[in-house]
Amino acid sequence: MPVTYTPIATNTLTSAAASVTFSSIPSTYTDLVLVCFVRGTYTGGGSVTLLNYFNNDTTALYSNTQLQGNGTTASSSRQSGQNFGRLGEIASATTTAGVFSTVTSHIQNYSNTTTFKTNLVRHDNSALNTQAWVNLYRSTSAVTRLDIQCSATDIAAGSSFTLYGIKAA
């Protein structure tokens, strides 16, 4: 049987950076999986939003539904007509030192030109919360570029990002 789940690219930050970009993503896979071990440099609160753009598109084509547990309460929220997709409310500079968030984003059927693009996200950080997200990008374009950044300030040094491709038989 065809072996799959292939690493496409990895980026590990040796210094803080405003964003991480995966470009020229080949169309030869079925699904993409983005795996992040990440922290922000934001000092203005206990967490910061990790967000993504597809194809460098910053128009209001994104929306999401979220499920979260913070150790006290289970809750759900939604954002519509957004200019970016969300990957989680991740650790910031005020989170316990050395504690990074883990984020996994599954972008299903990313290269088809028939359906809008939906990605499923899990974010986990034992110091903050555990979250599940479903994001919608209302475009039928194939995804060829992925940009990741924090909603405020930078992504911290030591954060790592790996993009995998999964190919169906």
Place this chain on the structure above:
Amino acid sequence: MSPILGIYASQVSGKLWPASSYESLQTATVGAGGASSITFSSIPSTYTHLQIRALGKTNRSGGSGDVYLLQLNADSSSSNYSAHALRGNGTVASADSSVNVRNGMYVGYTSSAVDNANTFGVSIIDILDYANTNKNKVARSLDGADFNGTGLVNLDSSVWLSTSAVTSIVVAPTFGTSFSQYTSLALYGIKGVA
């Protein structure tokens, strides 16, 4: 390039596995005429876990969304299946169960005929230790769909009360009668260390 270590032990679904242990087994994509069900048959017993990665829509007209029903080894007895779910609808988090009611594993999520035509539900469904003859079979799923104003994200689990190795899976809609064109389900096998 090796996967990042330390992530193997995390997450509900989407675990990382060395590339050589994750293999594509079968894929089904629904054509213009729709399909009442999708069958994965002759599943080899040589893997440790199975994963179904799905993009789905059904013809359900009575409401938004639908749920997959996975019938294992042609067992249609509802007394052998139960399911639980944790759901977020954008407003509240809720939990529900389905005990000995459905005639298959009640997991995953699709969009339906009342939802936007270009929006499909996505699901990642793991069936762990599927070939182990000492354990009942459990599936877990991360799934959902967002419709820019409504939507649902779910963490589901379902049990099949049988110690038989899984050799076939028939996937059908729970509320609709057929899958819509472009629905696509892919079955993967994940090997453990020998």
